[in-house]
Amino acid sequence: MRLASPSFLLKSISIAAISYLAVRYARQAVMSTPRTIVVGGGLAGLSAAHTALENGATVVLLDKKPSLGGNSVKASSGINGAGTSAQKKHGIVDTPEAFYKDSAASARDLARPHLIKALTDHSAPTLQWLVDVFGVDLSLVARLGGHSIPRTHRGKGGAPGWAMTSALVKALEARSDRAQIIKDARVVSLVRDAGRVTGVEYEVEGERRTELGAVVIATGGYAADYATGGFLSQHRGDLMTLPTTNGDHATGDGHRLAASLGGALCDMDQVQVHPTGFVDPKDPDAKTKFLAAEALRGVGGLLVDRNGARFVDELERRDTVTAAMQAAEAPIRLLLNPQAAAALEAHCKFYMAKGLMKRYENAATVAEETGIPLSALEATFTAHQAYADGREKDPFGKTNFDNATYTLDEPLLVAQMTPVVHYTMGGITVDEQARVLDEAGGPIPGLFAAGEAIGGVHGRNRLGGSSLLEAVVFGRIAGKSSTSTV
Ligand SMILES: Cc1cc2nc3c(=O)[nH]c(=O)nc-3n(C[C@H](O)[C@H](O)[C@H](O)COP(=O)(O)OP(=O)(O)OC[C@H]3O[C@@H](n4cnc5c(N)ncnc54)[C@H](O)[C@@H]3O)c2cc1C
Structure with missing residues (x-):
């Protein structure tokens, strides 16, 4: 029987030791990596x-x-x-x-x-x-x-x-x-x-x-x-x-x-109920609604009741706006003047493409289609301007008035709103x-x-x-x- 030479044995032992250590370090590295x-x-x-x-x-x-x-x-x-x-x-x-x-x-x-x-x-x-x-x-x-x-x-x-x-x-x-x-x-x-x-x-x-x-x-x-x-x-x-x-x-x-x-x-x-979910005119009872971004009110959108009257500071907390909407006469609508619409142009284009928001040439066409008296819209717009100018105090406590000017002649974007379960x-x-x-x-x-x-x-x-x-x-x-x- 031939015996392995000492140098061969040494080499084999070294290779085995190196392999063992490599596996051990690799395992340790894996185990210590979170x-x-x-x-x-x-x-x-x-x-x-x-x-x-x-x-x-x-x-x-x-x-x-x-x-x-x-x-x-x-x-x-x-x-x-x-x-x-x-x-x-x-x-x-x-x-x-x-x-x-x-x-x-x-x-x-x-x-x-x-x-x-x-x-x-x-x-x-x-x-x-x-x-x-x-x-x-x-x-x-x-x-x-x-x-x-x-x-x-x-x-x-x-x-x-x-x-x-x-x-x-x-x-x-x-x-x-x-x-x-x-x-x-x-x-x-x-x-x-x-x-x-x-x-x-x-x-x-x-x-x-x-x-x-x-x-x-x-x-x-x-x-x-x-x-x-x-x-x-x-x-x-x-x-x-x-x-x-x-x-x-x-x-x-x-x-x-x-x-x-x-x-x-x-x-x-x-559970947070968001005040403004879109009512889709094509599917008003749908369980899942698109959200009308709060930014729509942030840039100057107005909320009005079925008679065209405001009923809340649009920039109040969500729970407060929701409670006011539930107490107001439905349907509740969101109105945007051209300046507010321009501030959220991409949003509005999307909502209009989905059929959730509609553009009207002027307040008279809104009145005609919704049944809101034109005189009521006029009264709402005039009063809102007076609050924005500081001539009168908003009865609902609104103090921030971005894009506050609404006129009867300019186009309006209009959408119907409903409260929606939104966040937990x-x-x-x-x-x-x-x-x-x-x-x-x-x-x-x-x-x-x-x-x-x-x-x-x-x-x-x-x-x-x-x-x-x-x-x-x-x-x-x-x-x-x-x-x-x-
Ligand atoms: C229409 C809308 C508009 C909003 N707008 C705003 C806004 O402008 N600003 C703002 O601050 N907040 C807004 N929110 C709220 C905000 O978007 C959410 O609260 C936030 O995105 C939640 O993030 P998240 O990662 O915790 O959960 P999510 O983004 O909901 O993600 C949860 C993920 O977990 C997965 N998942 C659930 N269960 C399991 C499971 N068992 N196994 C594996 N995966 C699972 C789901 O599939 C999902 O992908 C809005 C909410 C909605 C609905």
Whole structure:
């Protein structure tokens, strides 16, 4: 028998040792690379995914729909920021403190200072991140109801929700080296190991599969959860007959996932009814309605009752406008003069193309078709001008008058409005690090949540523009937190 030479043996041992060490280091490297599983591909989930990547993680993003975007793509008014570069360019002086004050006033007795502070303090850097990293245009600024200062940002092109979401989707698709997107994948349960959430189970192509990692729930709200026994029927049976603006994905899946492991839910009866959903003349009873962006009132739109009379400060908070509409004589109509229409030209073109808004040559043709007396329109326009000029005080307390001049001779855009279920303020209880909390107030390790799925940020009433902000701010916080605890 021939024995191996000592040099051959030495070489073999060295190769074996090197291979062993290489495998070990590779395994260690894989194990020490944080992995984040994001459930939901709206703006919150996309923001979490990008931030997890920025913090060194690999990412799997799952969405139950065939395309990403959720309700985020529909958002049409804009995103709030206080102290932004766009505000400075327009000469608008604003601070996180002023934004905090408006948000707390709107949240009223359900205000949670730590969450409002997280939202408002992060707002300007968050908008800057969208502009700098993803090239989103947020150069225009408007003032929406309940805000003491113009701070709702949008770009010159299409709807701001679409602009932001599509930019983040495109950028995530370009990161296929470290980010995987799986569509048509419905997450059905969470995986837990020794008290820590370690992954999700999901259904895709008729199979049940598992992904392991820290979990960010970003599944949106429950404003389309009309099922018997669903969250709306449990918490707000009185709203079951109202239409909704939400996509049919908004069924509170993430709330159920969190609750299944003891996650606490808060404020579940706080559901925002938006005052202005379009009544489509072709399908007036449709359960899903297009939203008439709040910016339409922000740029000077008027709300009038069946007799052509105003009945509210159009820039009041959503809950106040809704209550006034419900007390007023229907049908309620929104009127826009040419200046207001020009300020939201892209929006108005879209609404007109959909047949939701109609252009009239002058007030006389509006009167003829709607039955509103021309003299009533004249009285409304004259009085509104007097309030705008400061000659008289608006009986409804309106103090901001953009594009305030309405005349009988100029064209008018007109649309019929109805209140719609729009947004759910209630949701999963989190802390300012986006950690999901249990009933005792302690964090559930490995589980985070962001966006409309979380509750408590807006208390009793969300201000327009603050939900997209919540999605990006808490998405980023959740994405970062998910990488530091794995
Ligand atoms: C018409 C309309 C206009 C709006 N305009 C504005 C505005 O101008 N400004 C503003 O601030 N806010 C606005 N909002 C509110 C805002 O758009 C939403 O609150 C916000 O976009 C929610 O973002 P999100 O990422 O939390 O949820 P979403 O964008 O709704 O995304 C949730 C995603 O989770 C997925 N998902 C759900 N369940 C599962 C599951 N089990 N497994 C896998 N995936 C799942 C869904 O398919 C969806 O893609 C508007 C809302 C609507 C409906």
